[in-house]
Amino acid sequence: MRLEAHLRARRDAGAKLLVPYVTGGLGPDWLDVVRAVVDAGADAVEIGIPFSDPVMDGPTIQEASQRALDAGATPATIVAEAAKLDVDAPLAVMTYYNPVHHTGHERFAASLADAGIDGAIVPDLPLDELDGWGDAADAAGIETVLLAAPTTPDDRLARICERSRGFVYGVSLLGVTGERDSLAVNATDMGRRLKAMTDRPSLLGIGISTGPQAVEGAAAADGVIVGSALIKRLLDGDGPEGAGAFIGELRKALDE
C-alpha cells in the first residue's frame, strides 16, 4: 500500500487525515495498539523504532523508547513484528538516523519493504544529508517523509516539499515532541505555508494533544499527527482499547 497515494485519495475524498504515533516494542501488546488505532480510523500509523538518544523527543516519548529498549526491542525485532500486521492503513517507521546508518541504507530499506512498511521518517536526517538513504529508500519503494519547520525559509520549504515522499511533516512549533495545552501559533502558519506551497498531503505534528487542537490544525493543513498524547495514555496503563478509544475521539472530532 502506498503512503502518499492512500493519503491523497482520502484527502481528495474530503477527509481530514489522522496519523497516530505508536512506539514499537512498548508493551507486549503494541501490535494490538496499532490494530486498534487503525480500527478507530487512523489513516496511517507511525511506528517508532526506539533509539538510545532521541534528541527530537520530549520526556514522554523518551520514556516510552527507554521502556521498549529495556524490554529488548531492537530495530530488527520491531520491523519483524510489524511484518505481522495486516491492517488497512499504510505504515511508516519513525526512527533516528544512527540505527539506519548502522544497519546500512540498502539493508534497512529492504527490511522495511519486506515487512510491508511503506514509509520512513528520520527527523535528524535533513534534506541536505538525505542522498545516501534517500536513494536507497526510493529504490526500495520506501517513501521518506521530510520535516519542515517554522524556521525553514520559503525557498528551502519548496525544496523540502519537492523531495518529500508520502506527505510533508509540518512541525507545528519550535520544540520537541510532548503534549501542549494549546495549539501553537506557529501551527496554523505552518499549515497555510505548506498548503500554498505543495499539493502533496501536508500534516502537522508535534504537540497536538486534543480533539479541538486536531481540528484546528487540520483546518490549516490536510491533517495531523498525534504522538505524545497517545503514548502518555499507554505509559499510564491504557491498553489497545484505551488507545483505540482516544483515537476514535479524535477521528470523530475531525469528521464532524
Added chain:
Amino acid sequence: MGIARGAPVRLEGSGPVPTGLGRFGEFGGRFVPESLVPALEQLEEAFRVAWASTEFRDELAHLLTNYAGRPTPVTECRRLSERLGVRVLLKREDLTHTGSHKINNVLGQALLTQRMGKHRLIAETGAGQHGVATATAAALFGLDCTVFMGAVDVERQALNVWRMRLLGAEVVPVESGSATLKDAINDALRDWVGTVEDTHYCIGSVVGPHPYPWMVREFQRIVGDEAREQCRTILGGHDPDVVVACVGGGSNAIGTFAGFLDTSARLIGIEAAGLGLESGQHGASITRGVPGVLHGARSLFLQSEEGQILEAHSISAGLDYPGVGPEHAALASEGRAEYHSATDDEALGGFQVLSATEGIVPALEPAHAIGWLAREAGHEVPSGSTVLVTLSGRGDKDAAQVAERLGTELG
C-alpha cells in the same frame, strides 16, 4: 622570537576549511532536526565572515590577552623528565582564566553570539570546565546562560556547579540515560530545538554538526600555534618529537595538533581506558568505536550490535563521552594521528606524579596523558625523545574525587 607572557596574543593561523557540509574525509556533516538547519547556516556564515575579519580577530585576541591571560607558557619539566628519561614540556592551559583551555573557544563563541544578536547561551558540560567557561563569558557579555549537566557529573564536580551558579548560570541536572555528558548534549539540543531564534548553543568541543567541529578547532588552534613557536624557542628551532593530548570530544587535542600538523612530530591522542579496554567500561571511542551518527555528526561512537549508543566510563567527567570529534576520526583513519589510552588508575598515577615532581596539579583529563607517558616512556615513546603534553586544565575541580579515591581526606 618567542612568545613572552604579557605580549599580546596574535591570531593569525587558519587551518583547512572542511568541504561541503563540514566533511573531514568521510566524517562530519549536519545531521540535525530541520528546525536547527537555518541556525547552523547562520552560524556558519557568521563564523566565516568573523574569522576572515581582522576586527573580529583583534577583538578576540584582546580578550584572550587581557581577560583570559594568554599566552600561556610552555613549562619544561626537569624532575619529571629525569624520572621518565624523556624531555617533557607542558603547554599550560591550566593557567588560563577559569583554569582550562575551554575559555579560548567560549570567548570566540560569545563574541559571535553578540554579532548574531542573540541574548542567551546554552551549553552542556561534563567536567564542568566548559560550563564554567560559558557562564563566565555570559557574565562578561551580559547574556543569559543555562548549562546542562549529567546528574552524575553534578555530583562529582560540585565545585564547578557552585562556580557556575555564582556566575549567574542556571545549572540543569540531566537524569536521562547515563546522566553524563552524552545526555547533557541531548538535553541541550532539545532546548535548542525550541529556543533557536534567540539562543546560541555554545558547544564545548570539536563535536556536533557543522560548523562546530571546524569553528571550535579554529578557536582552539591558539594552543597549538603558540606551543609550536614556544617549542621552537626552547628546542633551538626544532619541533618536539611527540605531541600528546587527552581526548574527550577532542578540542584541546585538535587545537594542539593544529599547530603541528605540517611538522614531522608524532601526534598522539589519549583516550580514557576507564576500567580497561576489555572491561567495556571506558571512553575509547576511536580505539573501540565504529562509525555512526550522533549529536549532529558522523564520527566514531561506542555502540551496541543494534546501533544503540553505549554509555562511556571514565574517572574524569571530561572524557566520559562515547564519541569523538569527526576531525579526529579522519586523522585516525588517515593515520596522521595515533590514538592510545590510559586507565582510571594510570590517570590517578599521572595526577600524583606531576603534582609531586613539578608542583603542578593537573585536571584528571590531562592526567591521562601524563599517566600514559609515564607508562610508555622508554617504550612507545623512546628514551631521549622530546615530548610536548598539553595540560588542558588544572586539578582543583577533581580534588575531592581524587582524595576519596586515594583514601585521604580533604581537610
